[in-house]
Amino acid sequence: MSEHRRVRIAAQYNAEDPYEIWHPDLADELNTADSFRKVAAVYREGLFDFYFQAETAALPMGEKGVPEFRVMGRLDNLVTQSWLASLYPDLGFVATINTGNNLPYDLARRLHSFDLLTNGRSGWNVVLGGNLHAHINHRAKAVAERDVDRYALGLEIVHSVLEALGGRRAAQAPAPHHFPAAAHLLPAARQGAAFTIQAGDSARSRDLAASYADGLYTHYSDEVNGTAFYRDIHDRLRRHGRDPRTVKIYSRLAILVAENADAAREKHRALLPYQLHNNQVRRYAEEIWGKTFAELDPEGPLPGEAPAEGHVVRLGLSYGLYLDGPADKAVARLRDISARHGGSLSLREVLILAAGTHYIMGGPVEVATELRRLVDLRATDGFVIAPHSAPHWLEPFVRHVVPVLQDWGVYATRYHDETLRERVLREVAG
Numbered sequence: 001m002s003e004h005r006r007v008r009i010a011a012q013y014n015a016e017d018p019y020e021i022w023h024p025d026l027a028d029e030l031n032t033a034d035s036f037r038k039v040a041a042v043y044r045e046g047l048f049d050f051y052f053q054a055e056t057a058a059l060p061m062g063e064k065g066v067p068e069f070r071v072m073g074r075l076d077n078l079v080t081q082s083w084l085a086s087l088y089p090d091l092g093f094v095a096t097i098n099t100g101n102n103l104p105y106d107l108a109r110r111l112h113s114f115d116l117l118t119n120g121r122s123g124w125n126v127v128l129g130g131n132l133h134a135h136i137n138h139r140a141k142a143v144a145e146r147d148v149d150r151y152a153l154g155l156e157i158v159h160s161v162l163e164a165l166g167g168r169r170a171a172q173a174p175a176p177h178h179f180p181a182a183a184h185l186l187p188a189a190r191q192g193a194a195f196t197i198q199a200g201d202s203a204r205s206r207d208l209a210a211s212y213a214d215g216l217y218t219h220y221s222d223e224v225n226g227t228a229f230y231r232d233i234h235d236r237l238r239r240h241g242r243d244p245r246t247v248k249i250y251s252r253l254a255i256l257v258a259e260n261a262d263a264a265r266e267k268h269r270a271l272l273p274y275q276l277h278n279n280q281v282r283r284y285a286e287e288i289w290g291k292t293f294a295e296l297d298p299e300g301p302l303p304g305e306a307p308a309e310g311h312v313v314r315l316g317l318s319y320g321l322y323l324d325g326p327a328d329k330a331v332a333r334l335r336d337i338s339a340r341h342g343g344s345l346s347l348r349e350v351l352i353l354a355a356g357t358h359y360i361m362g363g364p365v366e367v368a369t370e371l372r373r374l375v376d377l378r379a380t381d382g383f384v385i386a387p388h389s390a391p392h393w394l395e396p397f398v399r400h401v402v403p404v405l406q407d408w409g410v411y412a413t414r415y416h417d418e419t420l421r422e423r424v425l426r427e428v429a430g
Contacts, residue, residue: 002408002409002410002429004372004375004376004408004409004410005375005376005378005381005410006375006410006411006426006427006428006429007371007372007375007382007383007405007410007411007429008049008248008250008375008381008382008383008424009046009047009048009049009371009382009383009385009402009411010048010049010050010051010052010092010094010250010382010383010384010385011043011046011048011051011052011384011385011386011387011394012051012052012053012054012252012384012385012386012387013036013039013051013052013053013387013390013391014031014036014053014054014074014075014077014080015054015386017355017357017386018275018276018351018352018355018357019254019275019352019355019357019359019386019387019388020386020387020388020389020390021271021274021275021388021389022389023274023389025274026274026388026389026393027389027390027391027392030389030390031074031075033075033083035390035391036075036080036084036391037084037087038390038391038392039051039387039390039391040084040087040088040091041088041391042391042392042394042395042398043088043091043394044088044090044091045398046394046397046398046402047402047411047412047413047414047415048091048092049092049382049420049423049424050091050092050093050094050121050123050420050423050424051081051084051091051092051093051094052094052096052125052217052384053077053080053081053093053094053095053096054096055077055095055096055097055098055127077095077096077097078095078097078110078111078114081093081095081114081118081122082113082114082117082118085117085118085119085121085122086117089118089119089121090121090415091121091415092118092121092122092123092420092423093114093118093121093122093123093420094122094123094124094125094195094197094420095114095122095123095124095125096124096125096127096199097124097125097126097127098127099126099127099128099153099154099157099158100127100128100150100153100154100157102157103157103179104156104157104160104161104164104179104182105160105164105179105180105182107157107161108160108161108164108165108182108185109164109185111124111161111165111194112164112165112185112189114194115165115189115190115191115194116187116189116190118420119190120189120190120191120418120419120420120421121419121420121423122194122195122420123194123195123196123197123214123215123420123421124194124195124196124197125197125198125199125217126154126158126196126197126198126199126213127154127199127200128150128151128154128155128158128198128200128205128208151204151205151208153178155208155212156178156179157179158196158212159212160179160182161182161194162193162194162196162212163182163184163193164182164183164184164185165184165185165189165192165193165194166184166185166188166189166192166193190419191419191420191421191422195214195215195419195420195421195424196212196213196214196215197213197214197215197216197217197250198213198215198216198217199216199217199218201218201219206232206233206236207236209233210233210236210237210239210240210242210247211240213247214246214247214248214421214424215247215248215249215250215424216233216247216248216249216250217250217251217252217384218249218250218251218252218380219251219252219322219356219357219358220251220356220358220379220380221251221252221253221358221374221379221380221383222358222374222379223374223377223379226251226358226374226377226379226380227377227378227379229249230249230378230379230380231378233247233249245425246425248381248382248424248425249380249381249382250380250381250382250383250384251358251374251379251380251382251383251384252357252358252383252384252386253357253358253359253360253383253384253385253386254357254358254359254360254385254386254388255359255360255361255367255385255394255397255401256268256271256359256360256361256362256388257361257362257363257364257367257396257397257400257401258361258362258363258396259363260362260363261361261362261363261366263363264361264362264363265361267361268361271388272299272346272348272349272352273298273348275348275352275388276298276348276351276352278298281296281298281347281348281351282296282298284315284321284351285303285347285351287313287314287315288307288313288315288323288327288330288331288334289303289305289307289308289311289327289331290307290308290311290313290327291305291307291308296347297347298346298347298348299346299347299348300346300347301338301343301346301347302331302334302335302338302347302350303347306328306331307327307328307330307331308327311326311327312324312325312326312327313325313326313327313330321351321354321355322354322355322356323354333354334350334351334354337350337353337354338350341353357386364396364400364401364404365404367397367401368401368404368405368408371383371401371405372405372408372410375410382424385397406429409429409430410429411429412429412430413429413430414430
């Protein structure tokens with residue numbers, strides 16, 4: 001048995017961030033049935049724990065409509081993954097679902113069907129509200145989001161769903177106020193209540209996740225922020241009377257594998273124009289600095305001037321840029337990122353790194369070594385990889401990095417007949 005901890009790997013597709021690129025020059029097809037099928041085949045070959053699918057709750061609108069660089073017309077998570085499960089029955093599936101856009105019984109019924117179709121290898125990534133404009137793309141809500149605490153409402157929906165699926169309400173669960181009591185759905189699903197991951201980073205979100213979730217989805221995986229997040233979640237779990245070994249943390253990660261480190265860096269430079277559109281770079285810079293720039297080179301350095309006095313950045317979670325707040329602090333953070341890389345990064349590169357997703361690039365052994373190191377440090381339990389493009393981008397990882405991890409005894413060598421919850425909690429590779 002390896003003296004190192006087991007490395008867990010999952011991967012996403014159909015997301016929208018600077019690492020997953022939707023561009024015809026990098027893939028012959030995107031957002032088609034065939035592209036989803038090919039992605040699932042690659043993830044199955046890599047023995048990934050699960051296929052993670054994101055959700056966009058509302059269409060992003062600008063002054064001239066939906067910007068050209070945004071992803072449009074995505075396929076529905078649960079429908080897509082149910083179909084893929086019929087093709088790849090031993091692959092696990094996790095669908096992102098915004099609780100604020102669903103009613104508990106309807107959501108429980110769909111998740112129940114999802115779990116039966118996947119033979120217990122399904123889960124959901126819970127988002128507790130968040131987008132105030134999302135309702136325009138969904139049915140009218142039973143409770144208007146502006147009239148209730150979104151965390152309290154979201155948690156009530158979660159517990160109603162889990163109870164209907166055969167689980168139990170946690171001691172800290174809110175008493176139902178907006179929805180009728182749940183009745184158990186039949187037939188009983190193989191893993192009982194669905195395997196549940198929660199995303200979110202605020203103190204309150206972390207505490208809610210620690211009260212009920214099977215896992216957490218986070219941006220943090222580096223040795224500083226990742227280890228701090230890991231310790232904080234384990235402390236919260238203990239305060240809720242839960243064994244930290246029963247909850248696993250999966251960190252979003254971007255990976256670029258090439259023959260060696262130099263080749264990986266060259267490939268990275270070629271990808272940069274696709275990762276953030278020139279118009280996005282300008283819009284983000286002007287929002288962060290609170291100024292209009294007559295000239296702005298995405299490949300040049302950060303603007304040298306100070307931000308507008310008193311300006312407050314309000315980007316939200318646009319492309320994962322966690323920069324909201326006083327502009328001087330946001331600009332200082334960007335300058336710190338630039339300085340940590342010797343001041344050689346372009347404006348575009350700094351903005352991409354500000355998205356908060358840890359980025360590993362290099363040759364197969366170099367990448368495998370870093371993954372094992374982060375898990376051994378307890379910066380995370382596993383990773384959800386954001387591929388640069390689909391369906392083929394993670395093939396080098398599967399063909400060249402996975403065998404290294406297997407040789408080291410820290411990664412699965414086959415799928416077992418088990419539920420997704422059992423797979424995630426498995427401590428021994430093999």
